[in-house]
Amino acid sequence: MAASVPSRQRSVSLGRLLLVFFAGLVLVFLALPTIVVVPVSLSPTEYLSFPPESLTLRWYGEFLTDEKWVRATLLSLRIGLSVTLLTTIVGTMAALAIVRGLRGGGPLVNALVTAPLVIPTIVYAIAILLFFSKIGVSGSFWGFVFAHSALAVPYVVLIVSAALYRFDASTELAAQSLGASRVQAIWHVTLPAIRPALATGAIFAFLTSFDDATVSFFLANLNDVTLPRKMFENLQFFVSPVLAVVATLLTLFTLALFGAAQWLRTNRNG
Amino acid sequence: MNPKARELVSIHGKPVAVRGLTKAYGAVKAVDDVTLEVNAGEFVALLGPSGSGKTTILMTIAGFETPDIGTIEVGGRDITALPAGKREIGMVFQRYALFPHMTVAENIAFPLKMRKIGGRDAAAQVEAALAMVRLEGYGGRRIGQLSGGQQQRVALARAMVYQPPLLLMDEPLGALDKNLREEMQLEIKRLQKKLGATVVYVTHDQGEALTMANRIAVMSDGRIQQFATPMEIYDRPANLFVAGFVGETNLIDGELARDGAAWRFRLAGSADTVALEGQDAVDGWRDGMRAKLMVRPELVRVGPIRDGAPSGLVEELIYSGGTVVCMVRLPSGAMATARIAAADAAGVTVGDTVGLEWPADRVRVFAA
Ligand SMILES: Nc1ncnc2c1ncn2[C@@H]1O[C@H](COP(=O)(O)OP(=O)(O)OP(=O)(O)O)[C@@H](O)[C@H]1O
């Protein structure tokens, strides 16, 4: 791309310099606080300190051996993966119904399914708490899964239905004329062709669950806490550098997943 | 081509009968009581302007639309209630509709896979189908690596590999440029003839219909206006719509004039008349009835003025290769076009008043 830019545009003007400067400034302000946790997590002191006097992996060891941290991490992972599986299936089915199935009803279903995106999360969390306490699933594993799924499913629906709109519907008809049933046509042709969108949707669903602190804050009981909730607790009682360790690991993990989603999107025709 | 490959793909076309087909979308009757009988191994074109119901007919035969009224039979079997996947009909779409995530060979093998044919049988049939559309060695390519023409060949191979007794094509060449389109017309025609396939082919390109089809169904407003051979459609159009839609034509205003047992046609704005012979619909004719006379430009001869015969003023001469298009202003003010040989045009100049002549049995007259 850059190679095709005509050379006269390379000439450096003052406006261009200013633009680059301010864009850089914004980036620094956005990224700096996140980057700062990395050296902090490597500091040997018992408290959060910056800049660190020397570097050590001590707190990483602490995190990996502390049973409470590990349990919280595993719980978050298990919830996240269950949410991913559930929302990818349900969300894809909803997207198929919206784009292909429902004549006229599509927009209504679309509005319903994507409503959690516009409702403030805290309002949703309070509502969920009241409802779940009534039916007795508050604090349980499945309580988390369902609560997170409602938050995550809009992303899957939006991403998958966008891909379905782009995908030529006559391709699905072709599969049927060639001997496939409607379900076979979707299974063998439509879904494989939009695989990148399915994966991107799944990643967004996972991150929605994995990063959620608000709903977990309301739903969690004393024993079963998710990772973000555990971080809050840690913050309230004793601020140890393990917090910086978790923050660092979370950031890297999230970056890796987003990177994967981005890669899938740009290479979807490869 | 290797002879074994030829045996693997041999379609035995079956006859198709569409009876009383009607399909409405809300208040719009997309297809209105259409009956169409296609013989085994016949190539039939559905020709008509945009919105005339061609695609709807095809979609109903394929099983993607359910008719409000009417039945569809293939090979004597009523398939009206069968789902698309069980109809054994091959379909080729305008935008190819290939599966983007599969290779060329996987695309062609798809209908075989759906029929639980796999392994070496499938591989051999895919090879044969590729050879048939002259794409040997392209099996491993991805769809995105093919040109438009090659993609449409793959779509053809995929629709033919399982030897369906009926092939449906909806403007399969609409996305190709002119040269490639003409090449593919010949290619499809060659395959259809060789394989003996029954083909229903939708197009709004009359040239395509005239060159490819055994018979053409001309459609407008959801109805079949005429179903006949290209020659008949061209020479003896059934009504004004067909006359105006297919080919270049002159439609000259005037009225009918009785002449004993015969009929003549009087051109508007003059007393000039011409004889009429071999007309179809004379039953409803009355003396003095307003009518339109259709005559193809290549049938019109330009010559000396004769008493009582049509004449006009030459307004323009357009040279196009071996022929000259001669535009003549009639007394009514309307323009008539004659396409004459360059040699015959030698004595004609713009501003001349000339006589016009045509064979009395080659024109059609429609009461207007
Ligand atoms: N799914 C649909 N819903 C509503 N109206 C439709 C639908 N499909 C077709 N129609 C209408 O039915 C009529 C016939 O459409 P059809 O697609 O069969 O025309 P066509 O002859 O194939 O035209 P074209 O040459 O533009 O492809 C049109 O008036 C069209 O608007």
Ligand SMILES: [Mg+2]
């Ligand atoms: Mg159409």
